[in-house]
Structure formats: C-alpha cells, structure tokens
Amino acid sequence: MTAEFSRMWPDGLEGALGQLRVANLTTAQCIGITTVVLLVSLLYRYASPQIDPREPPAVKPGIPLVGHIVGLVRHGVDYFEALRKSQRNPVAAATLPMLNGKVYVLWDTPMIHSAIRHKNLTFDVLGMEFAQRVFGLTDVAMAKLWGPDHDIETSAAGVMMQRIKAAMQGQYLHRMNVTALDYIADQLNDMDSAGLKIENLYQWLLYFMTTATSEGLYGKDNPIRQDPSLVDALWEFEGNMQPLFLGIMPKLIARKAYVNREKVISALIPWYMSRKDQAPDTAEVLKVRANTAREFGFPEEEIGRLEMALLFVATTNTIPTLYWFVTNVWLRPDLVEEIRRETLPLVKLSSREGEQRRLATLDISQLEGSAPLLVSCYRESIRLGNQSIGTRRVVHDTMLTDSAGNQHLFKAGVDVMWSVKAMHHSGDVWGQDPLEFDPKRFKEQDKFDRAKKQSYLPFGGGKHLCPGRNFAFAENLGFVAALVVGFALQGLDEENVRLGIATIGEAVAKPPTDARGGAVVIKRRQGWEDVDWKFTC
Numbered sequence: 001m002t003a004e005f006s007r008m009w010p011d012g013l014e015g016a017l018g019q020l021r022v023a024n025l026t027t028a029q030c031i032g033i034t035t036v037v038l039l040v041s042l043l044y045r046y047a048s049p050q051i052d053p054r055e056p057p058a059v060k061p062g063i064p065l066v067g068h069i070v071g072l073v074r075h076g077v078d079y080f081e082a083l084r085k086s087q088r089n090p091v092a093a094a095t096l097p098m099l100n101g102k103v104y105v106l107w108d109t110p111m112i113h114s115a116i117r118h119k120n121l122t123f124d125v126l127g128m129e130f131a132q133r134v135f136g137l138t139d140v141a142m143a144k145l146w147g148p149d150h151d152i153e154t155s156a157a158g159v160m161m162q163r164i165k166a167a168m169q170g171q172y173l174h175r176m177n178v179t180a181l182d183y184i185a186d187q188l189n190d191m192d193s194a195g196l197k198i199e200n201l202y203q204w205l206l207y208f209m210t211t212a213t214s215e216g217l218y219g220k221d222n223p224i225r226q227d228p229s230l231v232d233a234l235w236e237f238e239g240n241m242q243p244l245f246l247g248i249m250p251k252l253i254a255r256k257a258y259v260n261r262e263k264v265i266s267a268l269i270p271w272y273m274s275r276k277d278q279a280p281d282t283a284e285v286l287k288v289r290a291n292t293a294r295e296f297g298f299p300e301e302e303i304g305r306l307e308m309a310l311l312f313v314a315t316t317n318t319i320p321t322l323y324w325f326v327t328n329v330w331l332r333p334d335l336v337e338e339i340r341r342e343t344l345p346l347v348k349l350s351s352r353e354g355e356q357r358r359l360a361t362l363d364i365s366q367l368e369g370s371a372p373l374l375v376s377c378y379r380e381s382i383r384l385g386n387q388s389i390g391t392r393r394v395v396h397d398t399m400l401t402d403s404a405g406n407q408h409l410f411k412a413g414v415d416v417m418w419s420v421k422a423m424h425h426s427g428d429v430w431g432q433d434p435l436e437f438d439p440k441r442f443k444e445q446d447k448f449d450r451a452k453k454q455s456y457l458p459f460g461g462g463k464h465l466c467p468g469r470n471f472a473f474a475e476n477l478g479f480v481a482a483l484v485v486g487f488a489l490q491g492l493d494e495e496n497v498r499l500g501i502a503t504i505g506e507a508v509a510k511p512p513t514d515a516r517g518g519a520v521v522i523k524r525r526q527g528w529e530d531v532d533w534k535f536t537c
C-alpha cells in the first residue's frame with residue numbers, strides 16, 4: 001500500500017470500504033472506487049519523477065501528474081509567477097513534476113543570469129526540436145542538422161548558429177539595415193498630400209514592417225514583396241502554431257498553422273533552389289545559413305523549409321514591439337513634441353539640383369547617442385511588451401548558486417525556465433507603477449540601478465543573445481524617428497490600445513483583437529510636404 005493511500009485511508013482497505021458503505025454504495029461500487037483510488041495513488045507514486053535532495057525543492061501540483069501542465073495552459077506565461085506567489089517561503093528555484101518528467105523554474109535573478117551563461121545549459125537542442133515540430137523538417141533533414149556524432153557543437157545546426165553572429169554585425173548589419181530602410185523610405189516618399197487612411201494600425205504595421213524586414217533579408221528579389229498574401233499566411237501561421245509544439249498530427253490538430261506554413265514554405269523552396277540567396281543584396285545571415293546547410297549535405301529542397309525559421313524569428317517579435325512603441329508614443333501628444341525636438345537636429349535637409357523636392361537624410365547610427373528620449377521610449381515599450389519565457393536544456397548535471405549562496409543541482413536532460421515578464425513587471429525592481437509606461441525610465445541613468453539592469457532581459461543572453469536586436473533597433477527607431485519628424489499620426493485613441501498577454505512560445509505580447517489601434521491617418525506635416533526621406537547608417 002502506498003504512503004498516499006495510507007494517508008487518505010488510514011484504516012486500510014477495510015476502513016476505506018467501510019466508509020464507502022456508509023455512503024450507501026453497493027460492495028461492487030465500493031470495490032470499484034477503491035481500486036481507482038489505489039491505481040491513481042500507485043500511478044502518482046511510481047510515475048512521479050525521482051528528485052535528488054540537492055535539486056530545487058519540488059512543488060507538487062494540485063492535480064496529480066498534470067496539474068502544472070493544466071496551470072501552464074490556463075495561465076500561460078503568468079503561471080510561474082502565480083506559483084512563486086503561492087509559496088509560503090520565497091524559494092530561488094523549484095522542480096515541477098509533470099507526468100513522469102520534470103521542469104525547473106528559476107525565480108532568483110542572479111541565478112537566472114548564471115543559467116543563461118552556463119555552457120552546460122543550451123538552447124540549441126530545444127531550437128532543433130522546435131524547428132522539426134513547427135516547420136515540419138523531415139527525419140533526413142534532421143539527421144543532416146545533427147550530423148553523425150549527434151554533438152550539438154559540431155553539428156550543422158551548431159555551426160550555423162556560431163556563424164550567424166558575425167553575419168549580423170558590422171558591414172553585414174549595415175547592408176541589411178540599408179536595404180530594409182530603403183523600403184521604408186520608399187513607402188514614406190510615396191505618400192501624397194491626402195495622406196494614408198489606415199483601417200487598423202496593427203494590421204498595417206504587420207504588412208509594412210514584414211515587407212521591410214523581409215526586404216532586409218531577401219534583398220530586392222523579395223518573395224514576400226512579390227506575393228503580399230504571404231504576409232497574411234506568415235501571421236496566420238504565427239498566431240495558430242501552438243498545437244504544432246506537440247509534434248503530432250499537425251494537419252489535424254493545427255490545420256490553420258499547417259496550411260499557412262506550407263504556403264510560405266512553397267514560396268521559399270524554389271527561391272533557395274534557384275540560389276537567389278547568392279544575390280549581392282541578400283543578407284549575409286541568409287547566405288551563411290543556406291551555405292552551411294549545403295556544406296553539411298542538407299537536402300537542397302528542404303532549405304526553404306528550414307529557412308522559414310529565419311523569416312519567423314526576424315518578424316515575430318520585431319513587429320509587435322513596433323506596435324507598442326508607436327502606440328506608447330502617439331498616445332502622448334506632449335511626448336511626440338518632445339521627441340520631435342530631440343530628433344529634428346539629426347535630420348539634414350538639402351535641396352537637389354534639378355529636383356523640386358528636398359531630401360531629408362536621417363543617420364540611424366546617431367540615434368543611440370543623440371536621441372536618448374526616443375531610445376528610452378523604445379526600451380520602455382520593450383520592457384512592457386516583452387513577456388517571454390526563457391528556456392535552456394541542461395546537457396550535463398550542473399550546480400548553480402543562488403543569491404543567498406545555496407547550491408542547487410540541475411540534472412541533465414531537464415529544461416530550465418524563467419519568466420521574463422515577471423522580471424520586467426516586478427514592483428520590487430521598477431518601483432510603484434511597474435505597469436505604467438514611463439517615457440524617461442531608461443533615460444535617467446542615475447536611477448538605473450543594478451537590479452534594473454539585471455531584470456531587463458528582452459533579448460536573452462549568453463551565447464544565445466538575440467543576434468537580430470540591432471537590426472530590429474535600426475528598423476524600428478528609423479521608422480519612428482522619420483514619422484515623428486515629418487508626419488502626423490491622427491486618430492489614435494487609448495480605447496483602441498490594450499496590452500495583451502503573450503502565449504507560451506511568444507516573446508512579445510500582441511494586442512487583443514479588439515484593441516489593435518483602430519483607424520488612424522498618417523499625413524505629412526506642414527512644411528514637410530516636399531520632402532523625400534533617405535536613411536543612412
């Protein structure tokens with residue numbers, strides 16, 4: 001008899017049957033119920049994972065075996081924080097039993113930083129699993145990604161990830177920025193005196209910035225620009241992909257995501273097969289990934305499928321972030337004025353020989369140093385909107401130390417998670433109104449203490465620190481700076497803007513469908529009607 005059973009029925013089987021008989025049940029019913037209870041308690045005991053006393057303490061779920069899974073499904077990215085608050089004494093980390101496995105959750109900020117940087121904790125393996133399930137890579141393709149040694153460091157996937165870092169810096173980053181910003185400038189320059197009537201701000205930003213971002217990746221022969229219905233397909237896939245994480249029967253359980261994914265992939269496959277990635281204006285990161293795949297014998301016809309991942313990571317967070325940035329700024333007319341005063345000196349106006357229109361040149365590389373309020377609004381929008389769950393897989397048993405000096409054992413093969421939302425929204429760190437948008441929060445460096453620095457993790461860290469963050473910065477800041485100086489955005493109402501809750505797997509929250517900015521008009525500002533925009537880096 002199990003300990004759980006003894007606790008529930010201290011007088012043993014006889015006592016249990018006796019109590020059930022009091023409830024006027026037949027002997028057969030009593031035996032049936034008792035058998036079920038016994039089976040559940042046996043399952044609970046033997047299916048529960050073994051936990052070493054050096055591992056973080058176990059937090060058992062209310063519903064045996066599946067309680068934490070139910071909690072994650074119900075509360076999404078808020079579950080870990082709810083669990084932390086439910087603990088009588090604060091703990092640095094916990095082990096969450098799930099079915100016959102377990103997951104570690106970290107709450108101690110310094111220990112989260114150790115986890116992010118530790119060489120034994122990696123994202124690569126999780127990334128591979130994600131790619132196979134979400135983008136539908138075949139077993140042959142996966143075998144090529146893993147390589148014969150099945151060692152992540154020497155695998156095609158590992159080498160690819162090491163190589164892309166350099167491919168998104170310096171001259172390569174510059175080329176991506178220029179190509180994407182050229183597209184943004186062309187669209188702004190096309191605007192006539194009547195302006196642009198937009199029915200739904202979020203939807204418009206999706207189209208506009210997905211095309212700009214894909215232009216930065218694919219260059220002028222951009223498959224997304226050639227078929228704008230692919231933008232819809234990409235975001236329909238993105239918004240419905242969660243069931244694909246299960247990796248079973250994708251056509252059946254994730255029909256919408258599946259159909260739209262295949263639509264995007266069927267445009268990318270011929271693009272890569274005809275080697276359009278080798279054109280001089282495609283992003284270096286795109287070339288490096290495709291060339292590494294070929295070097296490791298990855299099937300040519302699956303490169304387009306693998307590379308949907310790049311399009312996905314480049315857009316999924318950048319564009320919702322831009323929405324929060326735009327709405328946070330334009331809901332505050334005084335702030336728009338203040339940013340305009342700050343940014344105006346960075347725009348050089350010049351006349352062109354033989355041209356009636358003047359040229360407004362904005363050097364993006366100056367924004368970081370010379371537009372601190374604009375940059376602060378961007379970071380503050382990211383702080384509020386970014387609600388990711390950080391994740392690593394432990395590859396070798398590892399000890400990590402929490403801020404109180406206690407050591408915890410993290411066992412190989414188990415996933416470690418932490419809530420970035422909890423850190424970004426913590427009142428202990430950010431003060432009394434952590435959920436308020438404070439435009440100057442990131443400008444006032446003297447108030448920016450160590451706790452705030454440590455608790456701001458929108459781009460992850462360690463060897464997986466987001467390599468696309470500088471590209472996203474250039475696109476988002478360049479667009480907003482030009483909009484502030486040369487254009488007016490009219491009709492934005494706070495009734496139409498509300499922060500959503502990210503689902504598991506999303507880093508940046510999307511606005512709920514009834515709060516996507518509504519209808520707005522973008523017009524050239526008085527005195528700026530005869531201007532063409534140009535971005536330099």
Ligand code: HEM
Pocket residue numbers: 116123124127161313314315317318319321386388390391458459460461462463464465466467468469471472507508
């Ligand atoms: C505001 C926009 C963005 C946000 C908030 C964001 C956020 C993140 C986060 C949280 C991670 C995981 C880091 C970790 O676990 O330590 C990540 C990884 C990554 N991001 Fe971004 N990202 C953004 C834009 C981009 C763009 C524009 C690109 C590409 C053009 C990109 C490419 C990647 C890649 C390739 C990785 C995987 C890195 C690795 O595992 O080594 N991201 N990003």
